Amino acid sequence: MKNVSLAEKMNLPWVESPFFNDLLQKKELTPEQHEMVTHYNREGFLLLRQQVSHELIDRTLQQIQNEYPAKVGEQPSRHQDLWKKYSTVREIASVPQIFDVLRLLYEREPIPFQTLNFKFGTQQRAHSDTIHFSSTPARFMCGVWVALEATNANNGPLFYYPRSQRQEEFNYFDIGIEAEENYAEYPHYEDFMEEFMEAKGYQRQEIHMEKGDVLIWSSNLVHGGMPIKGGNVTRWSQVTHYYFEGCMYYSPRFSDMFANNLNLRHVINIATGKVVQHSENGKPIETINTGSFRYAVSHNFTLPVLLKEVFKKVIGKKPF
Ligand SMILES: O=C(O)CCC(=O)C(=O)O
Ligand SMILES: [Fe+2]
CATH class of the missing domain: 2.60.120.620 (q2cbj1_9rhob like domain)
Incomplete structure (x- = not known):
C-alpha cells in the first residue's frame, strides 16, 4: 500500500476529520x-x-x-x-x-x-x-x-x-x-x-x-x-x-x-440536470429501481444473489 498518512486514509471531509489541525497546517489559505x-x-x-x-x-x-x-x-x-x-x-x-x-x-x-x-x-x-x-x-x-x-x-x-x-x-x-x-x-x-x-x-x-x-x-x-x-x-x-x-x-x-437494506437515492444534480453515479472507493455502483427504493448492484454482487434480494424486496419474502 502507498505510504499515506493516517489523516489521508480517513474517508471523511477534512473539515470533519479528527486530524483537521494537521491537515490545516499543510494548506495555503x-x-x-x-x-x-x-x-x-x-x-x-x-x-x-x-x-x-x-x-x-x-x-x-x-x-x-x-x-x-x-x-x-x-x-x-x-x-x-x-x-x-x-x-x-x-x-x-x-x-x-x-x-x-x-x-x-x-x-x-x-x-x-x-x-x-x-x-x-x-x-x-x-x-x-x-x-x-x-x-x-x-x-x-x-x-x-x-x-x-x-x-x-x-x-x-x-x-x-x-x-x-x-x-x-x-x-x-x-x-x-x-x-x-x-x-x-x-x-x-x-x-x-x-x-x-x-x-x-x-x-x-x-x-x-x-x-x-x-x-x-x-x-x-x-x-x-x-x-x-x-x-x-x-x-x-x-x-x-x-x-x-x-x-x-x-x-x-x-x-x-x-x-442488507440500503435505501439508495436517485440523485439528480440540479446544476447540470444529470443523474449522479453512485460510487464506492472510486468504483461505480449501479442501482436497480424496485419501486419504493433502489438496490445496489455492487461489483461483488453475483446475479443469483441480486435476483434473490430483489425478489425478497418486491414480494416481501425470501424465494429460497
Ligand atoms: O427552514 C427551516 O425552518 C428548517 C429547514 C430544515 O431543517 C431543512 O430543510 O433541513
Ligand atoms: Fe433540516
Whole structure:
C-alpha cells in the first residue's frame, strides 16, 4: 500500500476529520478562508452575508409566490423540488461563490440534489439532516439555507445547536426505532433528539438573517425552526441540500443497514440536470429501481444473489 498518512486514509471531509489541525497546517489559505474552515470545523455551520443577489431573489419570489396560500397554517406551506419547475430556484441552488465555499470545505465537487422553498417558518423540531440523507463515506452532505427575506424573532427563524455535528449520526437503529415506510416513527426520533441535546448541555441558538444571507450547515448539525410568534408573517426561504461526488447516497430513515437494506437515492444534480453515479472507493455502483427504493448492484454482487434480494424486496419474502 502507498505510504499515506493516517489523516489521508480517513474517508471523511477534512473539515470533519479528527486530524483537521494537521491537515490545516499543510494548506495555503487566505486569512478569510482560514477563518471559515476553522469556524465550520468547530461550530458545524458558517454564516455568509449577502451571497445571493436581491435581484435573483426578487425574480424567484415572482416565479414561486403563486404556489403558496395566503395565510400561516394553510397548506402547502412548503414545496419540495421546485427547481424542476422554476429556473430561479435552480439558479439559487447553483450560485458560483457558494459552490466555491463548498469546494473549500469538502474538497469534492458539490452536487445540489434537493430544494425546499418555504413561505412561512417551518416550526420544525430539532433534527439532524442525516436522518433523511446520508452518504458513504459519511458526512459528504450539507444544507445551504438562503434567506429570501429577513428573519427575526417573530417569523420563525432558524435555530441550531453549535458543535452538535460532533455527535455520532443517530439512525433509527441506534435509538430503537424500526426503518419505516412513512412518517409514523419520525416523532419518536424528534423526541429523542430534543432530549439528547438537553441532556448533553447543548445550547440552542436562534439566528436572525438578512435577505441574501446564507447559512451552510454540516450534515450532522442539529437544527430546526423557531415558533412563529408574529401572527400572519412570512419567512420566504430556500434550502438546498448538497451531496458531494464519489459516494453512495442513501436515506437512513428507510434503511436497515444490518439487514442488507440500503435505501439508495436517485440523485439528480440540479446544476447540470444529470443523474449522479453512485460510487464506492472510486468504483461505480449501479442501482436497480424496485419501486419504493433502489438496490445496489455492487461489483461483488453475483446475479443469483441480486435476483434473490430483489425478489425478497418486491414480494416481501425470501424465494429460497
Ligand atoms: O427552514 C427551516 O425552518 C428548517 C429547514 C430544515 O431543517 C431543512 O430543510 O433541513
Ligand atoms: Fe433540516
